[in-house]
Amino acid sequence: MSSLNAKNKDAFHALASERSGSKGPKARRRNCARPMAPGTAVGGCAFDGAKVALQPITDVAHLIHGPLACEGNSWDNRGAASSGPTLWRTSFTTDLTEIDIVMGHSERRLFKAIREIKDGYAPAAIFVYSTCVTAMIGDDIDVVCKRATDEFALPVVPVNAPGFVGSKNLGNKLAGEALLKHVIGTVEPDEPGLCDINILGEFNLSGEFWQVKPLLHRLGIRVRACIPGDARYLQVASAHRSRAAMTVCSTAFVTLARKMQERWDIPFFEGSFYGISGTSEALRRIADLLVKKGADPSLLHRTEILVAEEEEKVWKRLEAYRPRLEGKRVLLNTGGVKSWSVVHALMEIGMEIVGTSVKKSTLEDRERVKQTLKEENLLFESMSPRELFSLLLERKADIMLSGGRTQYIALKAKLPWLDINQERHHAYAGYEGIVQLARQIDLAIHNPVWPQVREPAPWEPALVVEKRAKREA
Amino acid sequence: MARVVSQTKSAAVNPLKSSQPLGAAFAFLGVDGAIPLLHGSQGCTSFALALLARHFNEAIPLQTTAMNEAAIIVGGADRLEEAILSLKARTRPRLIGICTTASVEARDEDVVGDVENIKRRRAIELVGTEVVVANTPDFDGAIEEGWSKAVTAVIEATARPDKQYRNPRKIAILPGWNLTVADIEHLRETAVSFGLDPVILPDVSGALDGSIPEEWMPITNGGTKLQEIRDLGATMQCIAIGEHMRRPAEALQRLTGVPYVLFRSLTGLENVDRFIRVLAAMSRKQTPLNVRRNRMQLQDAMLDGHSHMAGKKIAIASEPDQLFQLSNFFAAMGAEIAAAVTTTGTSKALEMVPAKTVKVGDLSDLESLAAMADLIVTHSHGREAARRLGVPLMRVGFPMFDRFGSQHKLTVLYRGTRDVIFDFANIIQANHPPNPGPLDSTDRRESQ
DSSP: OHHHHHHHHHHHHHHHHSSOOSSOHHHHHHHHSOOOOTTTOOSOBHHHHHHHHHTTBTTEEEEEESSTHHHHTTSSOOOBOOSSOOGGGSOEEOOOOHHHHHHTOHHHHHHHHHHHHHHHHOOSEEEEEEOHHHHHTTOOHHHHHHHHHHHHTSOEEEEOOOGGGOBHHHHHHHHHHHHHHHTTTSSOOSSOOTTEEEEEEEOOBTTGGGGTHHHHHHTTOEEEEEEETTBOHHHHHTGGGOSEEEESSHHHHHHHHHHHHHHHOOOEEEOOOSSHHHHHHHHHHHHHHHHHTTOOTHHHHHHHHHHHHHHHHHHHHHTTTHHHHTTOEEEEEOOTTHHHHHHHHHHHTTOEEEEEEOTTOOHHHHHHHHHHHOOGGGEEOOOOHHHHHHHHHHTTOSEEEEOGGGHHHHHHTTOOEEEOSTTOSSOOOHHHHHHHHHHHHHHHHTOTHHHHHHSOOTTSOHHHHHHHHHHHO | OOEEEOOOOSSEESOOOOOHHHHHHHHHTTBTTEEEEEESOHHHHHHHHHHHHHHHTSOOOOEEOOOOHHHHHHOSHHHHHHHHHHHHHHHOOSEEEEEEOHHHHHTTOOHHHHHHHHHHHTTTTTTTOEEEEEOOOTTSOOHHHHHHHHHHHHHHHHOOOSOOOOEEEEEEEEOOTTOOHHHHHHHHHHHHHTTOEEEESSOTTTTTSOOOOSSOOSSOOSSBOHHHHHGGGGEEEEEEESGGGHHHHHHHHHHHOOOEEEESOOOSHHHHHHHHHHHHHHHTOOOOHHHHHHHHHHHHHHHHHHHHHTTOEEEEEEOHHHHHHHHHHHHHTTOEEEEEEESOSOOGGGGGSSSSEEEEOOHHHHHHHOTTOSEEEEOGGGHHHHHHHTOOEEEOSSOOOSSSOGGGOOOSHHHHHHHHHHHHHHHHHHHSOSSOOOTTHHHHHHHO
16 A cells, blocks of 8 residues: 555646645645544545546556446446447446455456457457445456456556545545556557647536637548547557647646656647637747748748637627627636636626636636636635525626536526536536537526526415525626 | 345446445434444445445535544454444434444454444443444445344344234235335335325335435435334334345344235235235225226226236346246236346345246346346346347336436336336337338348
8 A cells, every 4th residue: 555655646746746835835735635623524536536537548448456346336427428449338246246346256256247248349448447345355357457458468457546545636646647647659650740739637527628629620631549438449559659749637637747758858738728818829830840840930820810710600699699698697616627628618608707716726826817717715615505506696796617617506596507517418618618608608597497497386475485586696 | 935046246247236335224214313334444435435326416424433544454343332422422323323344344353342332331422322333244235234234133133022012903014125125115105095104114215215305314214114113112013014024024024023014016916905805904995096096097907907918038137036926927918038137136026027047147148138128127237238239228227326206116016016117118129010011121021
């Protein structure tokens, strides 16, 4: 466990040591590895984070080594899209029983499970995830994976992120470590190009990266690896030959990006494909990095032309929504990249932000949202449902944007709500995405159900109705 | 009698099971003013919470002791205490239902002992809150057993021993996890229409029925009141529904002397007839008109529907009692159980499933057995298998995250059975139209 500890520290070290800021490295590390208090904790564990960060790699079999709950209660709950293989959507777990644990059969069972999966599903690779119980009883998945790799001539990758080591956030980073240690750099690509890039921390939820990829293609930029969204194992394994990288969800993979820069000299920046200027900025910076690394300088000019064209088109399309959304008040309860990028995108179309959570956000994320909002008291850490409920009413929000876990806080307050996390059904990235986002917010806010559900019951005495009206006013 | 075939694979592929602590938490949600507390790592709770919320389309009160590395090494008692006190102070629950998970059980922690210590040391702070433990490791059992253990734990911790006055009108009903909110409401109304006064434990028709409270509720809002559970000894008779409810029914009998009668299923004409006879005998009343009317409607539905269902091959996967309930219903409508898959092999109900074998397994087992079936019956996770095989899917049980209103579907008594027939027959009809096809189909027939 001590080696795991060291690795955890290492995963955060980069964050803590890099870049000067007003806070010391210690405070910043605490930022990332927030302690989990019994009885008040919310959110997933490290295993959750690791699985989430790797599972969208589509042609890999993801095998969860542990008792049933870790996988049985959580599979098939995220909407990352694949353009080809669907193996990642098949769920594999060793589903350990009491006998396996008591008799110490679990490693053998894992090995047999790997063989069964190899024979039955012909995966490009198998990722093996440890969990609390298997880590606790001392199963050495590294050794089992090594042996399986040798015996089956198939990459079998250990992912050491049992739930108890920390938060989901830490799990994301440990997933990056696993890729760095066992996957990236293990395959040499056939034809590396001068305009190859990596996109890190993009999950292709609802296929949203496909709204950005064509823009890059038009500029002659090839996405060698988008990790993890719609990725293939071989793309990830050869990602070290890209010329530049962008991290979309920095929380997940900024450490990976940094280490790839150190090891293979791949410069990167943190950006976002949410919002108009966010998307334009991202395209410009990708072009800029590529040119600095030797791509044809005309790329810069072509990027400007594309940006100008696309921006003009998208502003025209947004005109229909502007008068309907201008001045509407939004409460955002999300984390990571979205805490600032979506804020920015919404302000661009004239909406007012009455609060945004900065849970799971990196320090850079926080700085960005502060700069955008210019008001620090609009930022909040993760809140209890009751506090969030009151905040919605106090600040008179017209809509809450969040993930499925907190949706009922808004809905039970009879307020519009829109899903912008992993279970959402619409793609919000790129120029196309902001139009979709505006449309969905418009539909949510102006839905005719709101006045209906707020209508008092026929039997409610006038006094109660009046009291409520006063409270809501 | 079905032969139970155990699992031979080393990996579960597309699990059918949801975990035992989730089942226990689910049951605790049927007690008024409760909050379930999963004793384990944060993820255990987070996954269960997300799955329950997706199924019910409701906010679910659920908390965690958030075991960390240190707790995994030195034990979780301190975190348990901290969690209980923090929950008590913040949300003032009337019941904290602790569900252990694989991590604490694999450490062989004495959670029951720990809780006794905490209750003793913190007696004053915990006034007004019951703390109950269900031992529910993830590496054993599934929803059904978790549910049963939680109900047993609540009864054992709170029901008062016997020698109470027995109210001849009062009965206890212990429904299995597979009864929906609508089922429970219907059971209550039926018992009340016989002039009986039922106490239903757990009663998920409170917090999980889609009601909208004025204030934000961090604990369950509705369900069985603790006082009612304490007074279960004052009931004349206990009715347990599902083999897995035998355990809590026996606990109640042991503690209070209240006798129980067990119904493995309340779906299907014969089962309901038996139940109605019991209600009539207990209440010494004539069967009310609405119940009689419901029975006629069911008979009519059986007459209308049976021909579409006769001979149809059904592949079904569910927890043992629900498997028993539904497979018997399908068989009683003339269909054939072509494949039966379940989560755990220990339930006595499995032997009575009308199939040659019952396989303990996962959805990939179901998929390999269901290629020639006319209908797949399982929860929402079966959607991929059904799509791959091109066989229609009838969604039942838990989780059902891609359909609305699962909680308001009626599946028991005459009316529920009627509704299930309609569901079943409509899916079959939609995929095997009963009417002759278009006229040009003669050409096809000739060419074949």
